[in-house]
Amino acid sequence: MKSFLFALFLLYSILNLSAQQQNDSIAALYKKQNEVKLNAVMLLAGAFEASYERNLNEESSLGVSFFTPYDNENLDANINYYISPYYRIFFGKKYAAGFFVEGFAMLNSIDREYGVQDSGGFYTYEEESVTDFALGFGLGGKWVSKNGFVFELTGGIGRNLFQNDYDTTIVGKFGFNLGYRF
Structure with missing residues (x-):
């Protein structure tokens, strides 16, 4: 009787371990920590914006975006570059995906035109x-496929803190980001 119970216990343990490994491998697809993304809308408009994001846990992540124009004729903006670190809180059921709220900072440089009377x-x-520093917030949504492809829609608005005597006090971020989670 003892050997029968031991064999039953051993069989149960093996089956349980196998099921746990299968669930762990499925969950591992969603729990990858790093993402790289490109903003497809800005690429079409004449600018390059790339992002790196690190998932801290299932509900939050930290990231940084870098933006620079490469075709000023098509891009109707006077921005030279921005570097924008951000923090996101997710409200979805998947790991670091779904609807999110974002807080961001932005170091930006713009070309300002002014009149001088002779x-x-x-x-x-x-x-x-002119270089300035802004703080702002944003909203968005992120979807992640089983093989790591990331699709993201995001938008945000902020305010420059130091050069407030010019007409460039409000800054914006928006994107249609495509990337990969690894």
């Missing part, structure tokens, strides 16, 4: 590069 009363326009 001695004859005529205005000439000059351009200068």
